Amino acid sequence: MLAAIGLDETHESAYRALVSVGAADVPGLARRLALGEPETERALRRLERHGLAAQASGRAGRWVAAPPGAALGALLTQQRHELDRAELAAKVLAEEYRARAVEPSVHDLLEVVTGAAAVSQRFLQVRLGASREVCALVSGGSDGTGGIGGGAGEQAGGRGVAHRVVVERAVLDTPLGLGGLSAALGREERVRVVDRVPTKLLIADGALAIVPLTSRTAEPAALVVHASGLLASLTGLFEAVWREALPLRLGEGADTVREEAPEGPDATDLEILSLLLAGLTDASVAKQLDLGLRTVQRRVKRLMELTGVTTRLQLGWHAYEREWVARRVRVPQV
Template identity: 75%
Template sequence: MLGAIGLDERQESTYRALVAIGAADVADLAHRLALPEPETERALRKLERHGLAAQSSSRTGRWVAAPPGVALGALLTQQRHELERAELAAALLAEEYRAEATEPAVHDLVEMVTGAAAVSHRFLQLQLGAGQEVCALVTGRPVAVTGGDNEAEAQATDRGVTYRVVIERDVLSEPAGIGELVAALGRDEQVRVAERLPTKLVIADRALAMVPLTGPSAEPAALVIHASGLLESLLSLFEAVWRESRPLRLDGRGAAAEGELPGPDGTDLEILSLLLAGMTDASVAKQLDLGLRTVQRRVKGLMELSGVTTRLQLGWHAYERGWVARELRK
């Protein structure tokens, strides 16, 4: 938990143990941590540089923990300050980029990435940089990117990024593909299946796309396409494939099942009723003892199920389908 301030797992464990007992000799602390004394001392030296521990002035070889409220507070304040400076620098760079790219040259709209490592790294960047939505077409066995090695997808969904993914049916015949599919559905990703897909494709925030250039027999390469008419064409391709594909979902046994999405469950109906009564997402989450992102994801799921793009349309659809009582309307 303290990795954000530069401590590794061993150093954090050492600090926690020292806080628990207040002060200790290296030998006693090493015994408590089941570590060799040299490693324990190295961890203490690191803590000393961070201002989290100090050698006792009254007894040689004895170490004392710095009060967490003071020491960690100072480190966190420093981290926030550095993060604010980084955000400012990023904003200035983005503004400079926009100013220079008002009339981008054609060659600046398409970037070629060559080599398995470079393609994999760029793929992860797309997901880590997404703030709203990632759309993807997934075909066959991956050449440079494997879902099992990609934690960026889970990190993105934890941040509230929506995933819409269409997979080729052949993927369902692969054991690894099934495992990754169930994991994706468990993260509330929207997944559909198609018999055949025209290409692999990833689109982040409708602003950046990535498509492969070579097959399994050649060195992996891909094109990264920035906002342009070509990107709009790829978006249209994805939406067309999405409309023609069949939804996948988790059945009652936690396995992937094909077919239309089931109707709203009791929790969905409670969320809808409270939203239509005028409550905010945060208020609904508190009222139903749910996470805010859970509420937002369920609302997005209901919009997908209803085929609407706004919450106002969802409200009318809910009344027409009888999902909520009309008496709730003000």
């Protein structure tokens, strides 16, 4: 528990033992710790350098513990100051990096990372670097580099970072995958499922993406993409897959998940569609149904997202294909 202030398990055990007995000599403390006397003495010297122990005055060979409140409090304060300085240095470096990246060259927009450890570390850095939203496509048998759950997800979720994750259905067939999904849903991440994702992908804040380059048989490699047309394409790919995927929800058990069919249009949505297909404008539809104009536009936008289309003409075609409206539409009142 005291590793954060520079004490390993042996030093912490020595300090705890010394606190419990008040004072002890090296042989007695060594027996209590089940350590050799030389190792015990080295531990005491280390505690002395940290201000946690001192040799008793007037009694050679006796050691006493420093009061934990004062001694540990001083170390914690020092640690906080060091962390504050490190955070300030990180902010300065980030500002320098952003200033240099205002007019990036073509070579600065792409970064190739090779090696399993380097790829895994870069995925982790991209995810933990997000401040608003993480979007991920997770393939079956994922090694966790762009995945769900785990310490990175907990840390990002704890900072209020939103998550949208699409997983392959194969992930649901593995206990490890189900565990990660349950943990992600428990953190209120939004998770959807499809039969197959086109690629593993991770996007942070819409400003940085990382995608694998090689197959499992080759040396692992990944491409880090900064703000560019390629990043916009990757973001569009994610959004297209997200629209087609089915939502996942926690099941009755804590470690089970289930798919949910996408919500369809309600009666008001169907009335709006029928009137629009009859040729009415948004304003006329709003007046006819006694709705606000923004309400009509918001409902139409939701229906377009639900069907995965980008134009109202496509929405009308999908409405007929899905039998949301009949060929004969309601005639507006004059």
